[in-house]
Amino acid sequence: MEVHTVSETPPDRPPQSGLVRALKVPRNAVIGIGFGIALAVVAYLARVLELLGPFAGTREYPVLGPEGWFLVLAFVLATSTALLVASVLTVVEIVRLARTVDE
Template sequence: MPRDRRRFVDATERTDVSDEVPDRPPQSGLVRALHVPRNAAVGAGIGVALAVVAYLARVLELFGPFAGTREYPVLGPEGWFLVLAFVLATSTALLVASALTVVEAVRLTRRL
């Protein structure tokens, strides 16, 4: 019996198991196929443009003076509107980039 046991252990030690990772296509191919960098750049451009327009319209009072009377602690009205403009820019950029990527994914799916 010990001899059979030794053969079993020897057989498992000799298996051709490789520590290499199996070949997989690079994930950057999907990113390139969906044009994610371009979509992110377009989204960032649109988001920043929208935020700048909204900030200038509010701070320069392009549509008339603000009717409300509020106090803006620490940063003042310009500072708080700048923070809101940043939030508007980033959320718009994410929304536009996501929408463009989904449109590209649907377009690629229909081509297949």
């Protein structure tokens, strides 16, 4: 009967940071965050300062008021846009690296 022991040392694997650096993930995240914040600020100011005209509907905005709710929506817009931009830039980098490997 064979007895298998569990090793306390982790298996040898290449470091994951090399992949993150090769795909330029930190740079893509910074660009995505910048773009997301800029878009959210523009959208927030356009709505709160009524740059595109007054809001046509009459609604109630409980607890936070209209500015508070638009600020929450601006945060959601900023984070989702940042994620989208960073993801697209990373996929573009993956395609670029895949093409250079094939050549």
